[in-house]
Amino acid sequence: MEISELLQEAFSAVTLNKARSGLTILGIVIGIGSVIAMISIGQGAQGSITSSIQSIGSNLILITPGFQRTPGSQVSAGRGSAETLRQEDADAIANQVSMIQAVAPEITRRYQITALGKNTNTSVVGTVSSYPEVRNIQIDLGNFITDQNVKDGSKVAVLGPTTRDDLFGTGVDPTGKTIRINNINFQVVGVTVAKGGSGFGSQDDMIFVPISTAQRYLEGDTYVTTISVEAQDAQSMTQVQDQITSLLLERHHISDPTLADFQVLNQTDILSTASTITNTFTILLASIAGISLIVGGIGIMNMMLTTVTERTREIGLRKAIGAKKRDISTQFLIESVMLTFLGGIVGIILGWMLSMLVTYFAGITTSISWWSILLAFGVSAGIGIVFGYYPARRAASLNPIEALRYE
């Protein structure tokens, strides 16, 4: 039987009872729609996480304090709370490690800030003049902290744009004004350019001060919370990382690398960790959505079985005039694939609209990829074949005499 004839027959069978066909494919529509939406949300999230990780710098290596373990003990101080990295470590890295572009130690903590009677609570980053280069930050107004500021321990501050908006109002030039950090007066010397992104880790809601000032007036100690290192290029990352690790192990008098009291992370590691997390998340969401596809498939199978029973006489007649088993099974298989394919198309449109709504109302970027659409088509056709197979076989194996006699 020609394919055009088969399609025509299937189309007329599927459209004969539109309400029933429509209700039956609803399961597939919802399943495909939510899989598409979940994948697009996951992909969007991955894209925005990747770009925000990339926006913190390029060829970046981050050194943070780690577990401070004593051999034989299971007790450890919480990660990041340890005060194992010191200013001297940063200086040693700058002097002894090759192939690095710049080093920027920082000491970060949240403080209460007041200015002109306005209040905010934000991160105060004590750092050095190379920080903007290492962490990809640009200056909008005034200038960043200078080497001289660090040397002198000047009480100057550079505001992130969000902090500036909170304290002085949007668009106001605050340079020359005074803010109080932890009840100590600082003079504002600059504002950084907005980088976008929101929530945790936003570099727009921050105040930068000289590291020496932070250590002297705010912390009263010379430990640092992070050392950012910019490698010369992407190729030298691993080497730089290895050099830093052995240098710090030596400086901290640790012979067993597994007992290191610091962590050296490069941007690639962070990126791959983040994408592993978002991938897992996407797969989880898509699998949950996928369950409704199975339910939808069972719905299709149920309807096809009903159809086969209803059309027993028709099947008998077709066989009597010369249809072979294959002709009958192909006919019913095409009907079920046509149903699921139709469901797939509507589902893709639904998923696309859903992800637009998510972008519009929740502000989460979403991206629909070609592969997810192709996958949706493939999966819906596959469901048609899998769940249509049994009904089609049942139709094909009907005895023509019994079928013709069927009331």
Place this chain on the structure above:
Amino acid sequence: MIELKGVNKVYKTGDVETWALKDISFKVNDGEFISIMGPSGSGKSTLMHIIGALDTPTSGEYLLDGKDVSKMADDELADIRNDKIGFVFQQFNLLPRITVFRNVMLPLIYAGTPKEAREESARKALISAALPENWWTHHSNQLSGGQMQRVAIARALVNNPTIILADEPTGNLDSKTGEIVLGTFQKLHEQGRTIVLITHELYVAEHAERIIHIVDGQVKSDSKSHPRRKISMKDYKD
């Protein structure tokens, strides 16, 4: 040509054996118009299923155009039906969702005949079955019983079969429409078709040239139809 040699058909339901056909032997030559007549339960339909290659005998031989059909597999039987048999059923068995024209073409679609040839054959068959052309594009469920049976006859004719097998073709029709259908068969017979008509009514059987009488699955008599009833189609015009 149809040739049955000692055909038996036994149905087994549990331990009970039903001998639906017992040692049936007869020949039907090309161009003959015969009736198979008998009371209810005598085995007429069973016989038709075997002649029509819908079923195979339990034992015995059935030769259709010299070919032994009695031991063929399902798909081979489907080919035989498609190629050599045209069925006309009591309940017409048209597909309601598609047009008259498509119904008639259906056997040729399964035969893989190209579109133009298919349409040409369908047109000829519908003309032979005397269905006026203005009905051809109607859906078959919009037709009267007599018209439906003529569509079914056209469908049976379309593949140019060796035999046309009709099982109680007038059973669902009033006597006047029934006569039109019988008249159509007589006309086809005059054109040289082989027709096997199955009925339990002597009146209907007498429209054929030869009547095979079966009772309890056995041939009781096989003789020329006497008197032969002739329908003049001039009496019926739509």
